[in-house]
Amino acid sequence: MSLNEFASRLQNIEPFHVMELAKMAARLEQEGRHIIHMGIGEPDFTAPPAVVAAATQAMADGKMQYTSATGLPQLRAAISDHYRSVYGLEIAPSRIVVTAGASAALVLACAALVEKDAEVLMPDPCYPCNRHFVAAFEGKAKLISSGPEHRFQLSAEMVRAHWTDVTRGVLLASPSNPTGTSILPDELKAIIDEVRARKGFAIVDEIYQGLSYEGAPFSALSLDDDVIVINSFSKYFNMTGWRLGWLVLPERMVAQVEKLAQNLFICASSIAQYAGVACFTPESIAIYEERKAEFKRRRDYIVPALESLGFKVPVTPDGAFYVYADCSALSDDADQLTIDMLNEAGVVLVPGLDFGPFTANTYIRLSYATSMENLQDAVARLRRFFDARKVKSAAA
Structure with missing residues (x-):
């Protein structure tokens, strides 16, 4: 076996597309763009x-x-x-x-x-x-x-x-x-x-x-x-x-x-x-519980906000810091939609492509593990993005 030959098991392991989007976002940031990250599932809080x-x-x-x-x-x-x-x-x-x-x-x-x-x-x-x-x-x-x-x-x-x-x-x-x-x-x-x-x-x-x-x-x-x-x-x-x-x-x-x-x-x-x-320790647990309440507050904001943009949220998330939203009323290609939202609105979301074939084209994942200010800014950007698409579609 040469160094150019790899174990066959690698054929069963696919790239992680969320990281590919993160790399695309990093390139835009290097060009001076301000990007709102709602892709990677990482709390914006750090250790107490x-x-x-x-x-x-x-x-x-x-x-x-x-x-x-x-x-x-x-x-x-x-x-x-x-x-x-x-x-x-x-x-x-x-x-x-x-x-x-x-x-x-x-x-x-x-x-x-x-x-x-x-x-x-x-x-x-x-x-x-x-x-x-x-x-x-x-x-x-x-x-x-x-x-x-x-x-x-x-x-x-x-x-x-x-x-x-x-x-x-x-x-x-x-x-x-x-x-x-x-x-x-x-x-x-x-x-x-x-x-x-x-x-x-x-x-x-x-x-x-x-x-x-x-x-x-x-x-x-x-x-x-x-x-x-x-x-x-x-x-x-x-x-x-x-x-x-x-x-x-x-x-x-x-x-x-x-x-x-x-x-x-x-x-x-x-x-x-x-x-x-x-x-x-009781002191650390008290901090974590305050942060948990903040995550819930963000969830309660972002779910209706997404629905107002035309996404469907068929099941309200009861945990974590994600929303899995149906984008089929907005696009039949979730992957391309996330690329367009990144390039045109400066907002990182993740297509269903990463999470299995059955929802790959019709769902996106949003992480609300970011500040309320970022969430509100992202919703405003996406609203302008979808409004512009409607204008272009009507003109066509």
């Missing part, structure tokens, strides 16, 4: 003072060595306490594995569970990297069209209908990227029951669970001890670049995942881990 102070103190104290592959004991204990205080769940620290972001958690889960040619069911639309994690271990992501009538999520009925002899499990996200919608607890229980009846695995990505705006806090861990839950410090805890996340596993999986973590990652960043402990 106590978290930054904890990282600074850890460096000053020389706490920069490797940690256990499963994470600092005090961080695992803090995460366990968090499940108790927020969700009323008793999750033993021994079941928690600290990871280098949620991405590393998904890599470890897929490495442990996905065999060659095994199918994993997931909804279309879904976060593209999730299906690529499956492909990286030579499994096959089986995307199931999940429209607004299903809140863009899998249902128990879909699991029954699409499970085959080569299906091994499901990979879900609640709340979801790109839709901001959650799986209702009764439906999630029914899905897990279907998977258990077939001796499969259920991985639930809960990285946006802290940013749920409706109802009481809920985790899939309350439904089944065997469910595998992914979480992260990136979204609710505003620590995207720190690359820190965690897995909650059944006890019998911990030793196997630890072995994988030792070989693939050694450990998550020690500095990020010491900082992560400070995320759970």
Whole structure:
């Protein structure tokens, strides 16, 4: 094999189009254009003072060595306490594995569970990297069209209908990227029951669970001890670049995942881990809850604003910081529409192309993880953009 020949698995992994749009936007900014970014899902808030102070103190104290592959004991204990205080769940620290972001958690889960040619069911639309994690271990992501009538999520009925002899499990996200919608607890229980009846695995990505705006806090861990839950410090805890996340596993999986973590990652960043402990202080939690309320305020502004522009929002997002909007009344090519909005209005949105074929041409994703001022400016720019298109169309 020469350096010009690559592993065949790369054929199953597509480029991330949101990053391509980000590069286009960067070129326009270099030309002096002012661009409003509502593409990448990254909070505009940063880590609270106590978290930054904890990282600074850890460096000053020389706490920069490797940690256990499963994470600092005090961080695992803090995460366990968090499940108790927020969700009323008793999750033993021994079941928690600290990871280098949620991405590393998904890599470890897929490495442990996905065999060659095994199918994993997931909804279309879904976060593209999730299906690529499956492909990286030579499994096959089986995307199931999940429209607004299903809140863009899998249902128990879909699991029954699409499970085959080569299906091994499901990979879900609640709340979801790109839709901001959650799986209702009764439906999630029914899905897990279907998977258990077939001796499969259920991985639930809960990285946006802290940013749920409706109802009481809920985790899939309350439904089944065997469910595998992914979480992260990136979204609710505003620590995207720190690359820190965690897995909650059944006890019998911990030793196997630890072995994988030792070989693939050694450990998550020690500095990020010491900082992560400070995320759970009452002072930090109070800041996070204020920021969560601000995200909700932005959601409550942007959804009707999009509808006033001609987009349709068939399911109001109940979590995360995304809106998945139907643009079919405005264009039959979401990809080209986002390029035009960038070039002509200076607003970055993401086409459905990244999130699966069924909604690729008719939906766009908007991230409202930016200031209210930016959201209002973006709506004004888009209004002028669509008004100009109407004038051109009438003149033609």
